[in-house]
Amino acid sequence: MSExxxxxxxSRPFLETRREDNWWVGPMATAMxxxxxxxxxxxxALQGEHYSWGPYLSPFYSPLIKPExxxxxxxxxxxxxxxxxxxxxxxxxxxxxxxxMAMPPAxxxxxxxxxxxxxxALFIFxxxxxxxxxxxxxxxVILTYDAIIAFNFDGxxxxxxxxIVLTLNAVFIAAFTFGCNSFRHLVGxxxxxxxxxxxxxxxxxxxxxxxxxxxxxxxxxxISLFWVGFSDAYVRLVSMGIITDMRxx
Amino acid sequence: MKEVTFRVFRGDKEKGxxxxxxxxxxxxxxxxxxxxxxxxxEANDLAVRWNCKAGKCGSCGAEINGKPRLMCxxxxxxxxxxxxVTVEPMKRFPLVKDLVTDVSWNFEVNKRIRxxxxxxxxxxxxxxxMQMDVERIQEFHKCIECFLCQNVCHVMRDHKITDFIGxxxxxxxxxxxxxxxxxENRLRELKDDFRIGYCNITKCCTEVCPEEIGITDNAIIPLxxxxxxxxxxxxxxxxxxxxxxxxxxRT
Ligand code: SF4
Ligand code: SF4
Ligand code: FES
Numbered sequence: 192m193s194e195x196x197x198x199x200x201x202s203r204p205f206l207e208t209r210r211e212d213n214w215w216v217g218p219m220a221t222a223m224x225x226x227x228x229x230x231x232x233x234x235x236a237l238q239g240e241h242y243s244w245g246p247y248l249s250p251f252y253s254p255l256i257k258p259e260x261x262x263x264x265x266x267x268x269x270x271x272x273x274x275x276x277x278x279x280x281x282x283x284x285x286x287x288x289x290x291x292m293a294m295p296p297a298x299x300x301x302x303x304x305x306x307x308x309x310x311x312a313l314f315i316f317x318x319x320x321x322x323x324x325x326x327x328x329x330x331x332v333i334l335t336y337d338a339i340i341a342f343n344f345d346g347x348x349x350x351x352x353x354x355i356v357l358t359l360n361a362v363f364i365a366a367f368t369f370g371c372n373s374f375r376h377l378v379g380x381x382x383x384x385x386x387x388x389x390x391x392x393x394x395x396x397x398x399x400x401x402x403x404x405x406x407x408x409x410x411x412x413x414i415s416l417f418w419v420g421f422s423d424a425y426v427r428l429v430s431m432g433i434i435t436d437m438r439x440x
Numbered sequence: 441m442k443e444v445t446f447r448v449f450r451g452d453k454e455k456g457x458x459x460x461x462x463x464x465x466x467x468x469x470x471x472x473x474x475x476x477x478x479x480x481x482e483a484n485d486l487a488v489r490w491n492c493k494a495g496k497c498g499s500c501g502a503e504i505n506g507k508p509r510l511m512c513x514x515x516x517x518x519x520x521x522x523x524x525v526t527v528e529p530m531k532r533f534p535l536v537k538d539l540v541t542d543v544s545w546n547f548e549v550n551k552r553i554r555x556x557x558x559x560x561x562x563x564x565x566x567x568x569x570m571q572m573d574v575e576r577i578q579e580f581h582k583c584i585e586c587f588l589c590q591n592v593c594h595v596m597r598d599h600k601i602t603d604f605i606g607x608x609x610x611x612x613x614x615x616x617x618x619x620x621x622x623x624e625n626r627l628r629e630l631k632d633d634f635r636i637g638y639c640n641i642t643k644c645c646t647e648v649c650p651e652e653i654g655i656t657d658n659a660i661i662p663l664x665x666x667x668x669x670x671x672x673x674x675x676x677x678x679x680x681x682x683x684x685x686x687x688x689x690r691t
Contacts, residue, residue: 203598209506209526281641281661288640295594298644299506307599309638310664318672321665372657376665383690384620386570395572405657 205293207301214297222290228416232270235423239264242423244430246341247353249423250360253337273330276323277416281372282409284310284317321373331368334361350440353425360422363415370404370411441465444516445524446474448486452537458526459483465516471527472500472511475539487538495650498586502539503528508588508648530591543587549605552633553612558621573620579658580615582651583608589645589655595638604638607645607655614659617666627670627688636663 208214235251242252257265277283288294293303310317338361341354368374379398385391404411428434442465447458461482463474472490479486488511491497495513502511505519505526519525533541561567589607591597596606605613613630616622630636641664645655653659669676670687680687 203531209503209528211505211520211523212507284640285642288642294640295598295642295644298592298647299503299508299597302594302598307595307601307638309595309604309635309640311635311637314640315637315672318664318668321668321673372661373665373668376662376669380662381666381669383573383618383622385572387620392572 203301205301205304206296208297208299210297210299214300218290218293218296221286224413224416225287225290228420231420231424235420235427236266236270237264238427239266241427241430242266244353244426245351245436246343247351247357247426247429247436248337248340249426250334250337250357250364250419251423254333272323272326276320276327276330276368277412279317279320279323280412281320282412320371321377324368324371324373327368327371331361331365334364337361348440349438351436351438353429353436355439356418356422356425360415360418363411363418366404367408367411367415369401370406370408371401372405372408375401375405442521444474444521446478447524447526448475448478448483448539449528450483450486450538451535453535456535456538458528460524465521469516470512471502471504471509471514471516471519471525474516474525475511475527487536487540489540496584498584501530501586501588501591503530508592510586510588510650513650530587532591532593532597533587543590546585546587546590546606546608549609550612552605553609553616554624554626554629556616556619556622557624559623567621569620576658577615577618579653580611582653583611584651586650588648588650592644592648593639594642594644595640601635601638603633603635605634607639607660609634610636610639610663611653611655611659614663617663623690625686625688625690627667630663631667631671636660636667639664 232251235249242249243255248255251266251270254269255265256268258268261268289296294305294307295302308314334357338354338358341357342348342350344351375398378401379385379394382388382391382394382398385395388394429436443462444465446461446463448461449456450459451457461478463477466473472488472493475486475488479488488500490500490512492499493512495510498510500511501508503509503526504511504514508530511527527539529535529539529541530543533543533545536542558567585608587608593606595601595604613626613634616624617626617630639660641656641661643656646653646657649655679685
């Protein structure tokens, strides 16, 4: 192309910027948050014990599948699904592209100089997000079931702190899952003309509900991430006898 | 009266530098006022492009303290005034002079997008659209073509990839793809020619858009999902095999 080809300005070295605000705080905090969660989850998933107590089951181990002769922790058999859901989530993609891969680290701060292909080539797998979403929906059902069971103390209804922890866990995970961009597309985003498509009005309504959650997808991503880790820690500490589960009812 | 120091880029394609100017602060002042003040007093030959001074013509995009913004919509009181305020041209486009860049590449890209091809008119000679059908694309029509999003997008700014059409034009594509009357299939083109795959949804376009258009969430991600449905989804592929639909057929 001629003179009007963009980018003819001098190419800039990594991290070059004229920004004077603390642009690095965001990516730094994101990196630390994600790293802390990954380290804890890996550790907790490899333990293979102290994942349940009374009516409580740690969300890292739910659904509990223990095949005969499986030598490792049962968490490994299921965690790839919610893990894959978050790994391919549009919000998390943004956060780790920025925080770990520096493409770009922040807006108007020069990106890392590696050969950039975007979400083509190797990263084409991100397009499978919708399949992880289907599984994530299944997990919402399973975790809701776990939350209900958490009120059943040997056949009689009761409320412990753990019942509330696990209920909130199901609520937060659901709020995160319902805001998924693939879900937003599937329920109605893919319709061009709501007033002419079959079930168009219902789909428009559903699309608006998902849009409501989608607007705060980032917030739900962090709240649910923190809480799922906290839920595991809670059940773990109770089951190890380090703390006692307070009964409210 | 309080004075603010400005460091303004002066120069052309060959060479340039930041030059310091002092401007008396007045109430309600925006950066464009200061630039005009400099032009009127110390530097009559300072080149700057502007028109409406109301954030609607999209002419006065620049980088203020390193952030892409409209000069006419950046009030002085949002900037730290104890330090010099830096004003530079948009970095991604070829420089003409001082704060003026040549954004004509964008107009060339725009020509590559096929215009709306509406369905035939109804019996009474009109086209009818329901509000619920056009709500989504109304947001995209707020675009004032300031090209700040095109300027900040790292795909072009840092990686110098020129066969990606950029956020402003992905918005235009979204307007057409989601249009209730359009009859064209555009998804293959979005993937192969406009290279939507280059966007890694890191949202800088959304961050800088003065019209606060949800560029990434409401236009690019929905387009990516449609492209995924048409080309990367084995279940959808099976479904099309059974129903005989085409990959990028409109719904
Ligand atoms: S979200 Fe995509 S189009 Fe927008 S600035 Fe980032 S890479 Fe560019
Ligand atoms: S989408 Fe926003 S930032 Fe981009 S050209 Fe339009 S108004 Fe400017
Ligand atoms: S002068 Fe029109 S947008 Fe700034």
